[in-house]
Amino acid sequence: MIRDAETQTLLEDAIRRFVRETLVPREAEVDETDQIPTDVLAAMREIGLFGLTIPEAYGGLGLTMEEEVRVAFELGQTSPAFRSVIGTNNGIGSIGILLDGSEEQKQHYLPKLAAGDLIGSFCLTEPDSGSDAASLKTTARKDGDHYVLNGTKRFITNAPEAGIFTVMARTSDAKGASGISAFIVERESPGLSLGKPDKKMGQRGAHTCDVIFENCRIPAGQLIGGVEGVGFKTAMKVLDKGRLHIAAVAIGAAKRMLRDALAYAMERKQFGQPIVEFQLVQAMLADSKTEIYAAECMVLDAARRRDEGRDVSIEASCAKYFATEMCGRVADRAVQVHGGAGYISEYGIERFYRDVRLFRLYEGTSQIQQVIIARGLMRGTEI
C-alpha cells in the first residue's frame, strides 16, 4: 500500500524520535554488553519495527520500497546492531517466504515475524561457499514425506535468536544454481544445532553463529513454494531487495557520522579557532555531504523503480556498492576530524568505524556488486 505523504512523514518522524530518544542513549551499553536490552527490544516490538515491510494482510505495516529506504535512512543513524535485530524479519529472513512461499506458508509465518514474536534468519553462506553462493554443499534428501538436511551454514545473522531459518540446500545432483532449493526450517527441528556465537569486530549486540544440520528432518511441506530447484533464484531476489535496504542503512550511518564530525569540528579549538574554520577540515565535511547526497539520490531512484515493478538487480548492486563504500570513506574522515579523540571509545566514532565496516561485506561484498554490475553491462543493461 502507498501511504499518503502525511502518514509517511509521521512514521519517519516517530522513528527519528525513537532513534534519538531511545536508541542513541543505549548505543555504548549495547557495544559493551553485546546485548540489546530487553526493554529496548520490547519498545521496538511495540512500535512495529519488526513488521515494517511485511504486508498489512499479514500483520505488518506493508511499506513500499521507497518508504522502507526512507525509514532505513532514520534507523541507520544509530548503532547498526539495533537495525540488525529487526533486519532479518524485515529482510532476508522473511522475503523468501513473501516472494516465493505458498499462501499457507505466508499465513503461518509472516504474522509472527511481523509481530516480532518469531525471529527469521537466512542461511546461504557456508564455510566453503561465500561469494560463490551457487557452490553451496548443504544437501536436502527427500525421504518419504520429509527432507533430511545435512551441512553447515556460517555467519548466520540472528541465528542465536531465530525461530525459523530460510535454508538453501541441494535437492539434486545438478551442478550450480539449478540443484538448489529453499526451505523453511524451524529451530526445534531434530538434528538442528547452533555453533558458538562469533566474536565480531563490531555490531556487537547483533549476533551471528554457525547453523548445523545433522540428519535434520523436516516435513516436505517446508519446501518454499513447493517447488524444487528454484531456491538459488529465491536467494538472489531476496538479496536484490536486501542490498537496497543495506545501502539505505549505510546512508543513515554516514549522516550520523557527518553530524557528529561537524559538531566536534565546531566545538574543538586549535590555533585559536574552531577547527571547522580550516579549509582542509571543511573539505572533508563537504566531500562527505556531497557523497551522502549522491547515494541518497541513487537509493531513492532504485527504490522507486522497484515499486514500479521493474527489475532492479543492477541498480541495487550499484546502490549497495556506492553507498557502503561511501559510508566507509565518511567513517574514515569522521575519525580524522576527531583526531586522537576519534580513536578512543568515549566519543563513539571509533565504534561506528568498526560497525560500518560490515556493510561492505555482507549481502555481497563490494567486489561481488562490481561483478553483478559488469555482467549486466555485458548482457546489455542500459548505460
Ligand code: COS
Ligand atoms: N534475480 C533472479 N534470478 C537471478 C538473479 C536475480 N537477481 N541473479 C541470478 N539469477 C539467476 C540467473 O538468471 C540464473 O538462472 P538461469 O540458470 O535460469 O539462467 C541463475 O540464477 C544463476 O545465476 P548466475 O549464473 O549469475 O550465478 P553465478 O553462480 O554465476 O553467481 C552471483 C551469481 C555472483 C551474483 C551470486 O553467487 C552472488 O550474489 N554471490 C554473493 C552472495 C552473497 O551476497 N552472499 C552474502 C551472504 S547472504 S547475507
